[in-house]
Amino acid sequence: MSLEKLDVGTLKKSGYMKQKQKDLFVVRLRMPCGNVTCEQLAGISEIAKKYGTGYIHITTRQGIQIPNVDIHNLDAITKELEDNGTPPGSCGPRVRNILSCPGNLECNYGIIDTYGMGGMLDREFFGEDMPVKIKFAVTGCPNACAKPQENDLGAMGILKPAIYTQDCTGCGTCTFMCPEKAIVVEDDKAKIIWDKCNLCGACVGACPSDLITEEWKGYRLFVGGKIGKHPKLGRELVDAKSPQEAIAIFRKIINWSKKNTHVGERFGDCIDRVGFETFRKEILG
Known part of the structure; x- marks a missing residue:
């Protein structure tokens, strides 16, 4: 036709x-x-x-x-x-164009391969019919340049560091490299204050003796953000250790939204109506 x-x-x-x-x-x-x-x-x-x-x-x-x-x-x-390889896209009540920053393929701060993750999201979800528009954003690190908290669904690269304190001399170099001031020296040993650490990974490689390494890296997932007339920031849902795990969780969320979101109701408003803890248990339970 x-x-x-x-x-x-x-x-x-x-x-x-x-x-x-x-x-x-x-x-x-x-x-x-x-x-x-x-x-x-x-x-x-x-x-x-x-x-x-x-x-x-x-x-x-x-x-x-x-x-x-x-x-x-x-x-x-x-x-x-x-x-030309640039077909028409998506608008209206569907999954929209996937947004991302350059990630670790180009950026010094990037932790994850955002293009790889964005491509997976595009293949899995792009253009899928929904009760309301759904916007994804993928960002490479906690600097959050791609604004995952301002989208319906977001993924942010995170990295958990590990310090081999038994060999630490307490020089304090790492304390200056941490933008969150989450590393302190106590009893001549470096220590991470986890309540302050935002898992940006800036400390990895900062130690002159190479005593700070990567324990694991993954994806922090956000839900329910939006801008517009009544903006709200998305909330942290869970951390995923692999892109496959993140995609599987997003699939559960998309399917849940189809069953629970009213036509025209933004996803974050649906979560508020149902209750965040109820939503969390149904997705992660």
Whole structure:
């Protein structure tokens, strides 16, 4: 069936958003983690010239959209975008484009492979029909540049350090490297104050004698965040030790949301209505 024969609501779910001008649409592209090749970018440019008015918009969620596309050209632009490797994306009550920071592939502070995690989330959840829009964000460390606490579902890289105190000389170098002041020297031995430690991993490699190492690293999962008219920060749910474990927990959450979230009710508001502890037990019980 031709796209121009579909209703506006159905088109929106697939990334075609009706503009205020008659018969014109914005076409939003699928772009997990905001990554696009130079060749794809050049292709998008040519497609925007051909079917739009020669410019594109960079969205706040690391995506690209082409405005001013006539409804009669939706089938043609879709075919060219798919051939370009940048197909139309998702809008409306579905899982939206996956957002992430560069993670440990590029950033000095990155703990996890955010592109890898983002790709897994994209393959598992992108475009899935929901009672309301669901936004994911993946960030590489507790600096939280990708703002996982401001999204419905978020994952943050964390690293638990270990100190071999028996060989520690108490030089104090590590205390200066900890941004949270979570390391102190007591009785000439370095000690981690776990209530202050945010698992950023900055202390690993800071010891001149290499006595601080990685015990484990994983993913801290957040739920229920949003921005907009009534913003709220997401809450910590649980720590996962592997991307597979994190994906499995997110799958439980997505399925739970389908059963419990009212149409149009943001996920965080649903959690508040049901009760966070009830939600937590049903997901992790």
